Amino acid sequence: xxxxxxxxxxxxxxxxxxxxxxxxxxxxxxxxxxxxxxxxxxxxxxxxxxxxxxxxxxxxxxxxxxxxxxxxxxxxxxxxxxxxxxxxxxxxxxxxxxxxxxxxxxxxxxxxxxxxxxxxxxxxxxxxxxxxxxxxxxxxxxxxxxxxxxxxxxxxxxxxxxxxxxxxxxxxxxxxxxxxxxxxxxxxxxxxxxxxxxxxxxxxxxxxxxxxxxxxxxxxxxxxxxxxxxxxxxxxxxxxxxxxxxxxxxxxxxxxxxxxxxxxxxxxxxxxxxxxxxxxxxxxxxxxxxxxxxxxxxxxxxxxxxxxxxxxxxxxxxxxxxxxxxxxxxxxxxxxxxxxxxxxxxxxxxxxxxxxxxxxxxxxxxxxxxxxxxxxxxxxxxxxxxxxxxxxxxxxxxxxxxxxxxxxxxxxxxxxxxxxxxxxxxxxxxxxxxxxxxxxxxxxxxxxxxxxxxxxxxxxxxxxxxxxxx
Amino acid sequence: xxxxxxxxxxxxxxxxxxxxxxxxxxxxxxxxxxxxxxxxxxxxxxxxxxxxxxxxxxxxxxxxxxxxxxxxxxxxxxxxxxxxxxxxxxxxxxxxxxxxxxxxxxxxxxxxxxxxxxxxxxxxxxxxxxxxxxxxxxxxxxxxxxxxxxxxxxxxxxxxxxxxxxxxxxxxxxxxxxxxxxxxxxxxxxxxxxxxxxxxxxxxxxxxxxxxxxxxxxxxxxx
Numbered sequence: 001x002x003x004x005x006x007x008x009x010x011x012x013x014x015x016x017x018x019x020x021x022x023x024x025x026x027x028x029x030x031x032x033x034x035x036x037x038x039x040x041x042x043x044x045x046x047x048x049x050x051x052x053x054x055x056x057x058x059x060x061x062x063x064x065x066x067x068x069x070x071x072x073x074x075x076x077x078x079x080x081x082x083x084x085x086x087x088x089x090x091x092x093x094x095x096x097x098x099x100x101x102x103x104x105x106x107x108x109x110x111x112x113x114x115x116x117x118x119x120x121x122x123x124x125x126x127x128x129x130x131x132x133x134x135x136x137x138x139x140x141x142x143x144x145x146x147x148x149x150x151x152x153x154x155x156x157x158x159x160x161x162x163x164x165x166x167x168x169x170x171x172x173x174x175x176x177x178x179x180x181x182x183x184x185x186x187x188x189x190x191x192x193x194x195x196x197x198x199x200x201x202x203x204x205x206x207x208x209x210x211x212x213x214x215x216x217x218x219x220x221x222x223x224x225x226x227x228x229x230x231x232x233x234x235x236x237x238x239x240x241x242x243x244x245x246x247x248x249x250x251x252x253x254x255x256x257x258x259x260x261x262x263x264x265x266x267x268x269x270x271x272x273x274x275x276x277x278x279x280x281x282x283x284x285x286x287x288x289x290x291x292x293x294x295x296x297x298x299x300x301x302x303x304x305x306x307x308x309x310x311x312x313x314x315x316x317x318x319x320x321x322x323x324x325x326x327x328x329x330x331x332x333x334x335x336x337x338x339x340x341x342x343x344x345x346x347x348x349x350x351x352x353x354x355x356x357x358x359x360x361x362x363x364x365x366x367x368x369x370x371x372x373x374x375x376x377x378x379x380x381x382x383x384x385x386x387x388x389x390x391x392x393x394x395x396x397x398x399x400x401x402x403x404x405x406x407x408x409x410x411x412x413x414x415x416x417x418x419x420x421x422x423x424x425x426x427x428x429x430x431x432x433x434x435x436x437x438x439x440x441x442x443x444x445x446x447x448x449x450x451x452x453x454x455x456x457x458x459x460x461x462x463x464x465x466x467x468x469x470x
Numbered sequence: 471x472x473x474x475x476x477x478x479x480x481x482x483x484x485x486x487x488x489x490x491x492x493x494x495x496x497x498x499x500x501x502x503x504x505x506x507x508x509x510x511x512x513x514x515x516x517x518x519x520x521x522x523x524x525x526x527x528x529x530x531x532x533x534x535x536x537x538x539x540x541x542x543x544x545x546x547x548x549x550x551x552x553x554x555x556x557x558x559x560x561x562x563x564x565x566x567x568x569x570x571x572x573x574x575x576x577x578x579x580x581x582x583x584x585x586x587x588x589x590x591x592x593x594x595x596x597x598x599x600x601x602x603x604x605x606x607x608x609x610x611x612x613x614x615x616x617x618x619x620x621x622x623x624x625x626x627x628x629x630x631x632x633x634x635x636x637x638x639x640x641x642x643x644x645x646x647x648x649x650x651x652x653x654x655x656x657x658x659x660x661x662x663x664x665x666x667x668x669x670x671x672x673x674x675x676x677x678x679x680x681x682x683x684x685x686x687x688x689x690x691x692x693x
Contacts (some may be wrong), residue, residue, distance in 0.1 A: 293572055294655070297552075301654075304553060313555065328624060329650060332663040356554045360654045367657045429657065 011194075014187030021179015028175050032168040039164065041362040043157045044136075048113075051138050054084060062142050071097050084150055085118070085135060091145030095138045103149065104137075112139045118152075122350065134158050145371040193222050197229060209237045250299070254292060261288040269310045298428035305435040310354045314440075317355055319391060320347040323383045330370070330381070338375040339397075344382045349391040353440045353465040358393075361436040365395040365462050372460070373399035386465055394463035396449045407446040433464070442466045471516040471586055472496045476506030476532065477548065478524050486519065489575045490582070498580040503527025507535055513545050517582055521562065522549035530563040537564035544585035546578075554653055576687035580639040587635060598633040601680055601693025603672060605633055614672060624649070625668050632681065641688035665689055 061069040067088075074086045078099040087098035095102065104116035115136050137151025192285045197213045206212065211225035212233060241374045261284075268281035303329040304310075334341035351358070362381070377398035384391040402410055410430050437444040449459020473495050477483040480501065484573045487497045498515075500506035503524040510518060510532075518536075533545050544567075547560040552570035560568045567581050594637040598605040603614045610626060612619040621629060628649050632640060635662040646652050665681065673679045 119478075290574075294657075297655075310553075310555075325650070329652075329656075329660055332667050333658055336663050336666075354554075355651060359652060363652070363654065363656045370658050466500050 011187045011191045013189075013190035014183045017183030017186050018180060021176060021183060025172055025175040025179060029168070029172040034170065036161070036165055036168055040161050043154065043161065047136050047154050049153050050152055051136070051150050055138065055140060055148070058148050058150065059142060067144060067146050070142065070146070074098060084152060086151075086170045087149035089147040089149065098149070100149075100151075109140050109372060113137075114139065116151075117200070131155075180359050190222070197222075197226060200229070204236075206231060207239060209233060246295050254295060257288050259294055261285050261292075264288075266337040295428065298432060300303065302428065302432055302435045305357065305432070305439050310357060311439060314352050314354055316350055316352050317381055318347065319349060319351055319358060319393065322355060322359050323362065323381065323393065326366065328358055330363075330366045333370055334379045337370055337373075338377075339370070339373055340378045342378065344380070346382065349385060351391045351440070357436045357439070361433045361464060362393060362395070364433050365464075368429050368462070369395050369397035369399065369460070373397040388468075390468050391466045392463055393466075395459055396459060396461040399450060401448055401460045402446060410446070422425040432464070433462070437464050440466060471513070472498075473517045473519060473582065474498045474500065474506065474510055474515040475519045476500045476503065476524060476529065477519070477521040478502055479521070485575070486578060489579065493579060501525075503529065503532045507532050510536055510541060510543070511539070516544045517585055518543055519578075520545055520547055520565070520580065522547055522551065530560065533564045544586055546581055548573075552653075552679070557653065574686075576639065576684075577643060578642050580641045580644060580688060583638045584635055584640065584644065587638060598630065600633050600636045600691055601678070603633070603680055603693075605630060612672070614676060617675070619671055621668075621671065625664070625671070628664060628668055629672065632689065636691045636693075639684050639687050639690050
């Protein structure tokens with residue numbers, strides 16, 4: 001059975017920290033090992049060099065004054081203690097002088113080098129106690145069968161190197177331990193922040209859209225994740241809100257015509273009605289249901305447009321012919337309602353979009369103008385290059401206009417100003433225009449129209465300004 | 471006329487069937503794409519009315535198969551999908567007209583009859599005549615009772631469509647689609663206004679009216 005590891009151990013952060021700690025420990029161990037090898041090797045080399053130098057001195061004495069000179073030199077050097085260990089050995093193997101009790105029981109290598117251990121009383125200690133000390137020496141025959149043995153005690157250096165090795169091992173162990181510890185700390189911190197985001201996600205999944213992932217403002221990747229996550233939640237909440245709104249609006253706007261229709265039919269079914277009145281009721285019900293279907297179709301169109309499917313089929317076109325066609329379609333309508341109709345079309349502009357949607361937006365703008373302008377007004381359809389070079393399509397009327405405070409509201413779905421509730425129509429005309437403007441990245445402006453000429457209202461100017469086509 | 475309806479919604483199918491029978495047509499009904507395909511292979515129909523979304527084999531595949539086999543009967547597609555792209559797909563598959571649900575029966579009937587007319591062996595006509603109204607498609611002139619009538623280009627096209635479908639009901643939506651090429655319904659009665667303008671030119675100065683309003687459906691040009 002594998003025991004379940006603490007949760008932080010399973011985190012990516014912990015594993016990554018552990019990996020980096022291990023790599024760091026390995027590399028520091030390698031560096032220290034190199035330092036150790038270099039310094040230990042250097043100490044050995046230095047010892048050898050000292051011994052070689054000392055041999056050179058001994059050989060000079062031998063050349064100057066023979067074996068006696070060497071003997072004297074050794075005696076001089078060993079009186080009162082020396083850093084060197086000496087032995088002078090005659091051809092028979094007898095020790096002539098020196099500060100060692102005898103040749104160590106080690107066979108020298110081909111060049112005469114040998115490592116050995118000897119006993120020495122600690123300084124100031126006259127007792128029999130002896131320290132075992134490590135030393136290195138060389139045995140060389142200097143001439144006439146005489147051999148000289150010169151050694152150097154490197155017990156102190158050896159101990160130093162030993163301490164160094166221990167320090168290296170301890171340091172490596174410390175690095176690993178610290179690595180693990182920081183892994184724990186970092187991963188706990190990291191997983192705490194991730195946990196916070198996960199908790200928010202779980203709450204949202206549960207249906208509550210209000211919580212937001214915490215941000216610490218550092219701008220690091222987790223902070224950015226939180227920020228994006230929150231932006232996504234904002235969008236979700238907005239969509240949910242909009243959907244609820246639409247639901248409410250549908251209920252609000254459809255309930256009364258549906259109720260009306262139902263009542264009419266119930267009434268017609270009740271005994272007592274004439275054949276004629278039943279027929280009239282049915283006809284009215286048909287008209288009502290057509291109007292309801294119109295509302296549904298408009299809702300569907302808006303949703304489709306807002307989903308942005310059409311964007312893929314966008315193309316570049318000159319809107320002028322479409323505007324002329326639409327003007328031609330609506331001119332008689334305007335004139336029959338007693339309005340004067342004016343059209344100004346600038347050619348050579350280019351917009352990127354969907355021709356059919358563009359035409360539909362114009363039709364809705366004109367419908368709106370015709371519907372709300374009292375008889376005898378003026379309606380103008382205009383396509384022009386705006387001051388900053390963008391294509392602008394606008395419809396201006398001389399109707400009652402829309403109070404500034406309400407202008408934003410009327411392009412929301414289903415909003416019809418109270419005054420116009422008894423007018424036919426889905427109340428979605430301008431919402432559709434707004435959706436079309438949005439999908440084209442166009443700006444929709446509602447402004448005061450030409451002004452109250454000859455007792456007309458202030459009028460309304462609806463303009464759709466398309467983004468510059470680069 | 472012999473008409474085949476391929477529609478899985480039985481109630482909708484019965485509604486169309488009843489209406490078309492009352493107008494004197496012989497109507498058969500298939501409930502899914504496979505049955506529809508089999509039926510249209512086994513008998514010759516003057517018109518096919520095909521729902522776009524069908525069980526087993528979808529409407530567009532049925533139409534494509536029939537066209538591949540050389541069946542040329544006009545097809546009216548019924549669909550809840552009304553976007554321009556959907557229409558284009560339907561017509562590409564071999565449909566001749568596209569009607570978006572929900573529709574009024576009058577609309578369906580008008581379109582079925584318009585499609586049936588298209589089937590008639592059509593010589594390239596350069597002259598259309600309805601009563602004493604004559605249209606010369608080459609010279610682009612209109613004369614009634616020997617009097618020249620001056621029409622705007624769009625009025626000419628509107629009249630041309632009405633004359634080509636003389637004796638039949640054409641709906642407002644049909645006119646908006648075929649004469650103006652718009653596939654949405656304006657909320658104001660733009661078509662009515664254009665018809666009344668046309669009427670004032672071709673009917674008003676004369677004793678007999680040719681352009682009739684068909685209540686609840688549309689218009690009919692008839693001598």
